[in-house]
Amino acid sequence: MKNNFWQFVKKESLHIIRDKRTMLVVMLIPVMLMVLFGFAISTEVNNINVAVVAPDRSNSIDDAVETLSNNNYFTFCGYITQEQIDEKLRSGEVSAVIVFTPDYDRKLSQVAAGITSAPLIQVIVDASNVNTANSATAYLQNILLGKESKQSMFETRMLFNPQMKSAYNFVPGIMGFIFILVCAMMTSVSIVREKETGTMEVLLASPARPIKIIFAKMIPYFAISCIVLIMILLLARYLLEVPMSGGVFGIFTLSLLYLVLSLSLGLFVSTIAQTQIAALLISAMVMMMPIMMLSGLLFPIENLPLFFQVVSNIIPARWYIDAMRKMMIQGAPLIAVWKDSVILIGMTIIILAISLKKFNNKLE
């Protein structure tokens, strides 16, 4: 009877391979998401056009401007006059204007001597995009104040992600999302499809054990997920340059655990849903939406209202994403994320137990 298990695995693999469209979606979506989130949708600020107003040019101003134009985040667009500020910002030619006070050098030495503390530099920013405006201001302050040691009271160091790359943040989130998509959604749809087409009935009237049918279904999806996992990790490492300093072993192990969890979720959905549409809807609405909103993928959990913070605790992706961030970006070893791991293992066991029990009941 053992060989008929592999018959089933072969059959499932054929289903998947012959379904070219689904294959394409499964393989392309991770790449697209990675590229999209990694490059296009970014909270980073790049190439901000900056103009400078300096009534009295001096060496120290020239120095500041040079530092600015050497910085990747900014493009220096030349000196303008006070009157041009409004027009330049309005036309969108520049997004920020730096205004040095007249007689800058003399006032600077006064500040240095402690005679006055009036601000010397004004930064005017186009805030129609809040994100850009915020980051631009922060960067500008860093760059300009960095030069005036007397004025800067803080020395800020960005640990783990010094360049504030948003890809770092999104990669673990995308992983948390994509495996639910591949494992949970696709397995549940494929199990329910057999109920819908009537083939399940024939299988149940045969000597094949239901549990065997189900596990045979999971294997090819598990294999695909592993391929996707490797793909994502390679993309993350070499295209987005995510450090993964915590060691690939830990990342891989925990991801495999998460794959099993997602497969169990898929099995669970298939025991509830009777039609493919229902399975899709349950996967999309009940699983994807919370993952997008409540797992820390898009919004930090600390920023959520208290109620949703509590709800987020039962979302597996939250713990997975949390652990992945620690391991991929902070370089934590597997042992450091033991809490997330234990929670994920617990969830897997519970979901698997419930769905296996439910599944058997259904067949009487």
Add this chain to the structure above:
Amino acid sequence: MRDIVISVHDLTKCFGSFTAVDNISFDVAKGEIFGFLGANGAGKTTAMRMLCGLSYPTSGRGTVAGYDIMREGEEIKRHIGYMSQKFSLYNDLTVWENMNLFAGIYGLSKEETKKRSEELLSQLNFLSERNTLVGSLPLGWKQKLAFVVATIHNPDVVFLDEPTGGVDPITRRQFWELIYKASERGTTIFVTTHYMDEAEYCSRVSIMVDGKICALDTPTRLKEKYSAKSMDEVFRTLARKAERGE
């Protein structure tokens, strides 16, 4: 007395307060073609599912192929073939892959599978289409194929749940020739149908109304008893008494 392959006594299935199958008893002999008739909702499919080990009876007893339906469901499954109402092969697998899969499920060895599949396909004159995807075949062919796949392991009994639904008359005729051939080889056929001309082909026919069997005999004797010209008339006389709808 010929060998009894299916034997059922006082079989009952309730869903809550609804009695889908109400105390039915009958015997089916080896090689018989047993027609299981009834209007929609009369309880045919439920009864059939109990015989196939797909659901447990609420009460009553019975054996299929010598195995108890209460206790030996798994053994029964090894010795029967089942073709469901819905078309039940995999559309995205080829003819040959479908046959291999089901042969594997029933534990046929590689050599047996090959021999049996070739034998069945050449019987259908279908050997040339073995690498065609099932999904691209016309419905009539699919149904014939589903039938031979259901008999790939030489089962004692084949259960056919409305096997010819939506199939044209010529193909139905061919389908019944397949059934006859299987029956001649000693396979018992248990078939539900809505087509009364098909009922005429059966060795014996039972007619279910509201979960009970209210007539069971050969088509000829049933027609005599109800002084009807065709099985169609017999069926309408009996089914008219039905109280519950679908």
